[in-house]
Amino acid sequence: MYAEKIRPFSGRLTGNRAGATAAEFALALPLFTAMIFGIVEYGIVFFVYADMQASAVSVARQVAVNDLGVDAAVAATKAKLPSWVVDASTVTVSQSNAGDPSSNIISINVQAPVTGATPLALFTLIAPWTMDVTGSVSQERLYVD
Numbered sequence: 503m504y505a506e507k508i509r510p511f512s513g514r515l516t517g518n519r520a521g522a523t524a525a526e527f528a529l530a531l532p533l534f535t536a537m538i539f540g541i542v543e544y545g546i547v548f549f550v551y552a553d554m555q556a557s558a559v560s561v562a563r564q565v566a567v568n569d570l571g572v573d574a575a576v577a578a579t580k581a582k583l584p585s586w587v588v589d590a591s592t593v594t595v596s597q598s599n600a601g602d603p604s605s606n607i608i609s610i611n612v613q614a615p616v617t618g619a620t621p622l623a624l625f626t627l628i629a630p631w632t633m634d635v636t637g638s639v640s641q642e643r644l645y646v647d
Contacts (some may be wrong), residue, residue, distance in 0.1 A: 504532025520546065541620045550587055550619040551633050557582035558610040558637030565595070565608045566639040572608070579610055596640075606641040 537538055548567040557567040561579045575595045580588050581618045590612040612635045619633060 507551070509568045531635075539622065540625050543620050543625050546620045546622070547616055547626065550584055550614070551635065552614060553582070553584060554587075554591075554614065554633060554635045555637065558612050558635050558638075559639065562608045562610045562637040562639040565610075566641045568644070572600075575608075575610060584612075585614075586618055586621055587590040587614050590614050603641045603643045607638055608641055609636055612634045 512562065535594050557579050563574050564578065565572055572595055576593045579593045580591065583591055591646065592613055593613075594611045596609045596611070598609075599605045614631055614633050615630060617623050617630050620626055
């Protein structure tokens, strides 16, 4: 007798599925949106990291083959970085033995905070870190006849 009274009530709750899809979509949408923004943001961070590395090695090579002076290396490295990273980045140039080209190693170090490496800066604010890249190239000796 008790089961007969409950059955019509439970049938009304389980039988009405109107709005269930909208409710599930409302729960899942923020998670998927956050995941897409995270993928885009960290993709930009990895792009900037690779660009920092390529610019450091490229300018170190230009200094090593005597195409570029050591004093102009900082400006040349910053010119190769993405425009939104230039102000936040720090570039240092060092030489191991400037007087002896046979043992001189030119090193260019580029540092930038990850929050300055992405225009979005949503998820990188949670755990910020500093990207640090060093490009080192041995100086070429001048050709002597």
